[in-house]
Amino acid sequence: MARARHAEIAGAGFAGLAAAAALCRRGWTVRVHEADRELRAFGAGIFIWSNGLRVLNALGAYADVRAGAFAAPAYETRTDGETLAFEPINGPNRYRLLTMTRQHLHAAMVKAARAAGAELVTGSEAVGAAPEGELHLADGTRLEADIVIGADGVRSKVRDSLGIPQERRKYQDGIIRVLTDRTGLKGGEWDHVIDFWCHRPRTLRILYTPSGENDLYMAMMAPVADKEASAIPVNPAPWIDCFPQLAPALSRLGDRGRYDAYETTRLPTWSAGRVAIVGDSAHAMPPTLAQGAGCAMMNALGLAVALDETHTVEEALRLWEARERPLTDHTQRRAAEIAASRVLASGMKWDDEGLRAARHVPTGADMPLDDR
Numbered sequence: 188m189a190r191a192r193h194a195e196i197a198g199a200g201f202a203g204l205a206a207a208a209a210l211c212r213r214g215w216t217v218r219v220h221e222a223d224r225e226l227r228a229f230g231a232g233i234f235i236w237s238n239g240l241r242v243l244n245a246l247g248a249y250a251d252v253r254a255g256a257f258a259a260p261a262y263e264t265r266t267d268g269e270t271l272a273f274e275p276i277n278g279p280n281r282y283r284l285l286t287m288t289r290q291h292l293h294a295a296m297v298k299a300a301r302a303a304g305a306e307l308v309t310g311s312e313a314v315g316a317a318p319e320g321e322l323h324l325a326d327g328t329r330l331e332a333d334i335v336i337g338a339d340g341v342r343s344k345v346r347d348s349l350g351i352p353q354e355r356r357k358y359q360d361g362i363i364r365v366l367t368d369r370t371g372l373k374g375g376e377w378d379h380v381i382d383f384w385c386h387r388p389r390t391l392r393i394l395y396t397p398s399g400e401n402d403l404y405m406a407m408m409a410p411v412a413d414k415e416a417s418a419i420p421v422n423p424a425p426w427i428d429c430f431p432q433l434a435p436a437l438s439r440l441g442d443r444g445r446y447d448a449y450e451t452t453r454l455p456t457w458s459a460g461r462v463a464i465v466g467d468s469a470h471a472m473p474p475t476l477a478q479g480a481g482c483a484m485m486n487a488l489g490l491a492v493a494l495d496e497t498h499t500v501e502e503a504l505r506l507w508e509a510r511e512r513p514l515t516d517h518t519q520r521r522a523a524e525i526a527a528s529r530v531l532a533s534g535m536k537w538d539d540e541g542l543r544a545a546r547h548v549p550t551g552a553d554m555p556l557d558d559r
């Protein structure tokens with residue numbers, strides 16, 4: 188009997204875990220190296236559109252994800268106190284868009300990867316890779332594999348060690364992500380996702396996001412130049428000034444939160460030899476379409492499918508990039524345009540340009556979602 192093919196993966200984030208589960212489910216042996224001492228997700232909450240939910244379904248993680256996620260009935264935009272857009276979601280024939288804590292999504296994906304047979308090693312930092320199919324660890328170990336996957340995020344050491352040039356771009360805004368509780372903010376309009384914008388006395392935005400029975404995620408956008416509003420710990424004064432209706436939640440944030448400026452990473456190629464670069468390491472994008480993790484998971488699953496369909500790893504990597512990249516490139520481009528123009532202040536556009544990825548049926552995920 189032929190030996191199972193083997194993958195070494197750097198990074199147990201959404202991309203690395205999706206690749207691990209997808210490959211194991213296709214008969215591969217997989218080891219994932221996570222630099223952190225614990226398996227955990229950074230950031231607060233996350234939006235997962237239908238495309239990402241379909242991938243989770245194909246990985247055996249959807250039932251667990253759905254169980255602790257929030258299905259808001261509507262998505263609104265309110266700018267300077269006026270409702271500019273109102274879109275029902277999650278009902279019959281509506282967009283499926285679940286919100287949840289990152290920890291909830293991550294735990295469900297860890298469970299799915301382990302159930303599929305992946306080995307997850309914590310405290311194991313990757314420092315590079317060789318195109319012949321070798322992962323290099325910080326302790327000097329060199330591990331051979333049929334494929335190496337660099338899923339080690341936006342500051343990927345695997346990518347950088349291969350000398351793949353990067354185009355990086357920063358934008359004028361960034362986001363503080365905080366998780367708090369929904370005390371006093373439940374039922375009726377408080378069950379909606381509400382994109383609050385304010386232009387006077389300054390430009391700020393809060394994407395108010397119920398993310399579970401008791402969890403409230405707030406993505407608080409402030410210009411990089413606005414030192415007062417982008418400060419951590421959050422300085423509630425400028426935020427309450429713009430969004431007095433959210434004062435109860437804003438005044439109990441304490442020292443929680445982190446500020447990340449929007450950024451884009453673009454590579455001329457997603458692979459070198461037998462090394463694939465997957466997720467933010469290949470295509471970080473501003474969060475304006477909430478598709479970074481969606482694209483990361485789609486591309487991880489798409490890679491496993493391409494490896495199944497071809498005879499050599501090199502052939503698979505060519506097929507994979509040709510098939511998956513156009514949608515990711517489009518999504519990244521559109522997310523960047525939206526970030527630069529702040530057009531969401533006039534309401535989310537529920538059109539093909541913005542929602543092409545959300546409407547997409549990912550490679551290997553054509554099974555409909557079981558929502559009974």
Ligand SMILES: Cc1cc2nc3c(=O)[nH]c(=O)nc-3n(C[C@H](O)[C@H](O)[C@H](O)COP(=O)(O)OP(=O)(O)OC[C@H]3O[C@@H](n4cnc5c(N)ncnc54)[C@H](O)[C@@H]3O)c2cc1C
Binds near residue numbers: 406
């Ligand atoms: C403000 C903000 C909001 C966002 N909101 C959304 C959203 O709502 N929906 C959505 O789909 N996307 C969203 N995104 C994008 C999403 O967070 C990313 O696209 C996603 O996390 C990428 O997953 P990843 O696995 O590629 O990288 P990461 O999540 O960064 O995971 C990388 C993993 O690799 C580990 N690691 C790093 N270096 C090494 C190393 N050298 N060796 C071993 N391990 C290493 C890290 O510890 C981490 O566990 C948002 C991003 C931002 C900044």
